[in-house]
Amino acid sequence: MSAISVRGVWVEFGDQIVIENLNLDIASGSFVSVVGPSGCGKSTFLRLVLGQDRPTRGALLLDGRPLPDEPDADRGVVFQRYSVFPHLTVLGNVLAAYELGQSRFAARLFGAKRRAAIEQADELIASVGLAPHRAKYPSALSGGMQQRLAIAQALAKNPKVLLLDEPFGALDPGTRAQMHALLKPLWARLGMTVIMVTHDLKEAFGLGTRVIAFDKTRHDPQAPGRFGARVTYDLDLTRDGPVPVLGALRPPAEARAAQ
Numbered sequence: 001m002s003a004i005s006v007r008g009v010w011v012e013f014g015d016q017i018v019i020e021n022l023n024l025d026i027a028s029g030s031f032v033s034v035v036g037p038s039g040c041g042k043s044t045f046l047r048l049v050l051g052q053d054r055p056t057r058g059a060l061l062l063d064g065r066p067l068p069d070e071p072d073a074d075r076g077v078v079f080q081r082y083s084v085f086p087h088l089t090v091l092g093n094v095l096a097a098y099e100l101g102q103s104r105f106a107a108r109l110f111g112a113k114r115r116a117a118i119e120q121a122d123e124l125i126a127s128v129g130l131a132p133h134r135a136k137y138p139s140a141l142s143g144g145m146q147q148r149l150a151i152a153q154a155l156a157k158n159p160k161v162l163l164l165d166e167p168f169g170a171l172d173p174g175t176r177a178q179m180h181a182l183l184k185p186l187w188a189r190l191g192m193t194v195i196m197v198t199h200d201l202k203e204a205f206g207l208g209t210r211v212i213a214f215d216k217t218r219h220d221p222q223a224p225g226r227f228g229a230r231v232t233y234d235l236d237l238t239r240d241g242p243v244p245v246l247g248a249l250r251p252p253a254e255a256r257a258a259q
Ligand SMILES: Nc1ncnc2c1ncn2[C@@H]1O[C@H](COP(=O)(O)OP(=O)(O)OP(=O)(O)O)[C@@H](O)[C@H]1O
Pocket: 013, 018, 036, 037, 038, 039, 040, 041, 042, 043, 044, 045
């Protein structure tokens, strides 16, 4: 589990301000959904936490220490598409993640370490429901199966923080619901901190313990890049009390627990 602090973060590309003075504290083990209009900087924020992009100003901390500048095994990521290796089987994909995560200097594991990695990979493959498909290549898997594989691959590194960028955006509603049913118990069992960008409000509220909305609050028609996005809503769903969901009121925690 891991806590993330965002301190006075700005992101600028040339004269375009994308994120403006962002301050956030994300608790260990929380599941944060990030929503907001297209182009408001949600993926940019995720790339900052991943270490793929750096803030123009400000700092990000993981457990009180500056986030490393490059992605590492502490942070796993699943994108909407294309995050699995097409030339490797299901097992090969998950094993590759173990190899990359565990062996910094030699890319392959051998002997007892490899056997242990295969055992762990098989457990993970089973936990995302892909055991019968372990020898298949991604081209032989459905979109939902490929995303389950991408999740297994991200989890193989045993990350403290799992970053999800519209992970189910390309899936049909039925498969999406299956993915929700898979992800929530996995998150609860593994106790990771999850940050998920989504355009689907139902998904955001259904999975998240907290929903953060990004948006630009100021606009200059003469200079569209002059102002960046800020946090416009920050809803803690673990607290009791009414939370508006799609125009309706969410039931209190007791009633939810009984559901
Ligand atoms: N490397 C880059 N160079 C220049 N501009 C960039 C770069 N990365 C992002 N941007 C700009 O930053 C803004 C925010 O992009 P971002 O992808 O973070 O938005 P988003 O909220 O995730 O959008 P969507 O919901 O459509 O995926 C966009 O205007 C985009 O063009």
